[in-house]
Amino acid sequence: MDFEYSDEQRLFSETLRKFLNTGYGFDARAKIITSSAGFSEDVWAAMAEMGILGVPFDAEHGGFGGNTVDMMVVMEALGEALVVEPYLATVGLGGRFIARGGTVAQQKQILPSLIAGKTKMAFAQTEPGARYELARVSARATPSGDGWVLEGDKRAVLHGGCADLLVVSARTAGAEGDAHGISVFLVERGAPGVTVSEYRGLDNLRLADVRLSGVRVARAGLLGAEGGGWSLIEEVVDYATALVCAEAVGAIKYAHDATLDYLKTRRQFGVPIGSFQALQHRMVDILIAYEQARSIACLACVKVETADGAERRRIVSAAKIKIADAARHVSQEAVQLHGGMGMTEELKISHTFRRLTTIAQAFGDADHHLARFAAAR
Amino acid sequence: MCAPVLLRFGTDAQKQRFLPRMYHGEDFWVQGYSEPGAGSDLASLKTRAVRDGDHYVVTGQKIWTTLGHYGDWIFCLVRTDAKTEKRQDGISFLLIDMKTPGITVRPIILMDQGHEVNEVFFDEVKVPAENLVHEENKGWTVAKYLLGYERMGTGNISMCKRELARVKELARDAGLLDDPRFADRLTRVEVELMALEITNLRFLDQLRGGRPPGAEVSLLKIKGTEIQQALTELAMQTAGPLAAIFRPVTAGAPFDAFTAALAPRYCNVRKATIYAGSNEIQRNIIAKATLGL
Numbered sequence: 176m177d178f179e180y181s182d183e184q185r186l187f188s189e190t191l192r193k194f195l196n197t198g199y200g201f202d203a204r205a206k207i208i209t210s211s212a213g214f215s216e217d218v219w220a221a222m223a224e225m226g227i228l229g230v231p232f233d234a235e236h237g238g239f240g241g242n243t244v245d246m247m248v249v250m251e252a253l254g255e256a257l258v259v260e261p262y263l264a265t266v267g268l269g270g271r272f273i274a275r276g277g278t279v280a281q282q283k284q285i286l287p288s289l290i291a292g293k294t295k296m297a298f299a300q301t302e303p304g305a306r307y308e309l310a311r312v313s314a315r316a317t318p319s320g321d322g323w324v325l326e327g328d329k330r331a332v333l334h335g336g337c338a339d340l341l342v343v344s345a346r347t348a349g350a351e352g353d354a355h356g357i358s359v360f361l362v363e364r365g366a367p368g369v370t371v372s373e374y375r376g377l378d379n380l381r382l383a384d385v386r387l388s389g390v391r392v393a394r395a396g397l398l399g400a401e402g403g404g405w406s407l408i409e410e411v412v413d414y415a416t417a418l419v420c421a422e423a424v425g426a427i428k429y430a431h432d433a434t435l436d437y438l439k440t441r442r443q444f445g446v447p448i449g450s451f452q453a454l455q456h457r458m459v460d461i462l463i464a465y466e467q468a469r470s471i472a473c474l475a476c477v478k479v480e481t482a483d484g485a486e487r488r489r490i491v492s493a494a495k496i497k498i499a500d501a502a503r504h505v506s507q508e509a510v511q512l513h514g515g516m517g518m519t520e521e522l523k524i525s526h527t528f529r530r531l532t533t534i535a536q537a538f539g540d541a542d543h544h545l546a547r548f549a550a551a552r
Numbered sequence: 553m554c555a556p557v558l559l560r561f562g563t564d565a566q567k568q569r570f571l572p573r574m575y576h577g578e579d580f581w582v583q584g585y586s587e588p589g590a591g592s593d594l595a596s597l598k599t600r601a602v603r604d605g606d607h608y609v610v611t612g613q614k615i616w617t618t619l620g621h622y623g624d625w626i627f628c629l630v631r632t633d634a635k636t637e638k639r640q641d642g643i644s645f646l647l648i649d650m651k652t653p654g655i656t657v658r659p660i661i662l663m664d665q666g667h668e669v670n671e672v673f674f675d676e677v678k679v680p681a682e683n684l685v686h687e688e689n690k691g692w693t694v695a696k697y698l699l700g701y702e703r704m705g706t707g708n709i710s711m712c713k714r715e716l717a718r719v720k721e722l723a724r725d726a727g728l729l730d731d732p733r734f735a736d737r738l739t740r741v742e743v744e745l746m747a748l749e750i751t752n753l754r755f756l757d758q759l760r761g762g763r764p765p766g767a768e769v770s771l772l773k774i775k776g777t778e779i780q781q782a783l784t785e786l787a788m789q790t791a792g793p794l795a796a797i798f799r800p801v802t803a804g805a806p807f808d809a810f811t812a813a814l815a816p817r818y819c820n821v822r823k824a825t826i827y828a829g830s831n832e833i834q835r836n837i838i839a840k841a842t843l844g845l
Binding site for chain 2: 213375378503507510511515532536
């Protein structure tokens with residue numbers, strides 16, 4: 176087995192890191208997260224320019240035709256720098272829906288614009304009380320004329336406020352909880368009947384509640400087969416879950432490096448605190464968690480595109496269990512070992528703590544994936 | 553924290569001057585212990601107080617001063633002798649009026665975005681010598697006595713019980729009480745809390761019998777803060793995908809009190825295993841003082 180990144184991946188990673196190190200330092204990021212939009216259009220344009228919005232998409236749409244390991248390189252770098260721009264929502268969720276479920280016409284219409292940084296996307300799925308169950312969709316799509324009319328409430332939609340185009344799950348048949356009968360629609364965020372209430376997330380990424388009230392969608396706005404949206408949703412969410420696992424690896428790496436540095440430089444009792452065995456062992460456990468997290472994220476990214484449904488479910492859930500545990504463990508220990516300084520807004524470690532906290536519960540917490548893994552066995 | 557110290561070490565004049573005002577809530581007291589270079593290693597503190605006639609002149613910096621921006625008075629550990637062989641020997645315990653010229657309070661924003669703690673700077677602050685508690689250079693004895701009481705309080709049993717009741721309610725609403733994974737975890741925290749409440753009562757009973765809290769009260773601090781953190785984690789879990797919501801941006805966005813407190817509280821309570829002597833330091837204390845290791 177070859178676990179080294181290819182030369183091309185390494186070069187790409189270095190270019191991206193150089194960009195993030197110079198243009199996305201902690202102070203630059205602080206300005207971005209306190210701005211009214213909560214992300215930077217300039218950074219987004221630069222990401223488009225560098226081609227990272229096109230990594231996973233086919234060359235015919237202007238992409239690089241990269242695989243999920245290529246995406247792992249990107250996500251790790253974004254995780255380390257705590258990038259708040261809507262990359263996961265646009266490329267990992269929205270773009271993936273189009274690439275996997277869209278017609279050629281839909282792909283031609285949307286992907287080049289997405290890759291150029293002109294179309295941002297979000298996935299409106301979660302409903303009140305649904306927790307992480309993808310089949311718990313009760314938003315309704317009722318046939319009307321040549322299309323549908325959508326009614327429903329979606330909550331905590333990642334980057335729903337800045338998205339130009341929303342991927343919305345709604346029922347064309349069946350009852351809440353049925354896998355069958357869910358359809359996936361493309362809805363312009365500015366369409367009549369769409370109301371968006373935006374929130375700042377704990378991790379400073381933006382979230383939004385999206386209310387759909389009498390929203391008209393034409394036939395061309397259906398993504399994939401009518402009533403057969405569940406398997407598309409599950410596949411795309413598994414893909415995004417693998418990506419967020421890779422992002423976590425980057426954030427965990429930062430937490431590891433910053434904490435190790437603190438243990439070596441912070442002096443108490445006349446010596447660096449890293450000379451205390453009690454803390455050395457804690458640091459070693461962080462290192463072990465990091466290595467294990469990297470391995471499981473690697474497995475998920477290598478397999479998520481090629482495995483059959485059952486194996487994919489099992490591997491992605493395995494990854495999310497391990498990543499959720501590692502995210503909690505490492506983020507909490509990193510703050511603890513930084514002492515009071517770790518609690519402050521002015522240190523990056525507290526921001527890394529917050530991103531890792533939300534990643535632990537993104538696309539299902541450890542308990543959710545424990546149950547899913549057991550069911551897939 | 554300060555009242556038990558004055559009862560034990562204060563002069564009659566100090567008791568008469570400060571205790572009634574504390575009792576009636578007229579003076580708000582804050583703690584001046586930690587410094588940027590003196591956290592876990594508290595005895596390395598550098599804020600110095602130089603005797604000049606009938607007063608001390610205090611210069612230096614304190615940090616993590618909880619609610620320092622509301623403080624009327626601050627009790628401070630200061631260095632009155634920098635030349636002692638043991639660093640603990642040159643420390644004194646001073647009561648300082650926060651309105652005295654030369655004191656500056658600067659906010660520190662924590663990751664829950666709240667302003668709770670501060671830095672307090674002292675620039676040649678004149679403090680009357682009568683505000684010295686106990687003897688000069690014997691402040692470490694006072695400091696340790698106070699910390700015993702602080703640790704008694706940091707168990708926060710009653711707060712944990714309230715939080716537990718809230719988490720149970722949230723779990724019921726989220727349908728998680730039927731989830732054996734969640735229910736087991738919740739039960740383990742509840743059982744731990746039941747035991748800790750009795751442990752706490754055992755220590756209080758000792759205290760009533762006239763024996764001040766010893767090193768073993770550190771375990772109240774360790775277990776109490778761990779329970780607090782476990783409860784905020786469980787609360788986060790009950791909220792599922794909505795736990796990430798922090799603050800509304802759009803005016804009028806639905807935002808209830810529960811959501812408003814959830815993630816900020818999870819973040820905020822991470823401090824509990826750090827403050828009042830980190831849990832690592834508490835374990836050191838038990839290892840050394842109780843177990844003789």
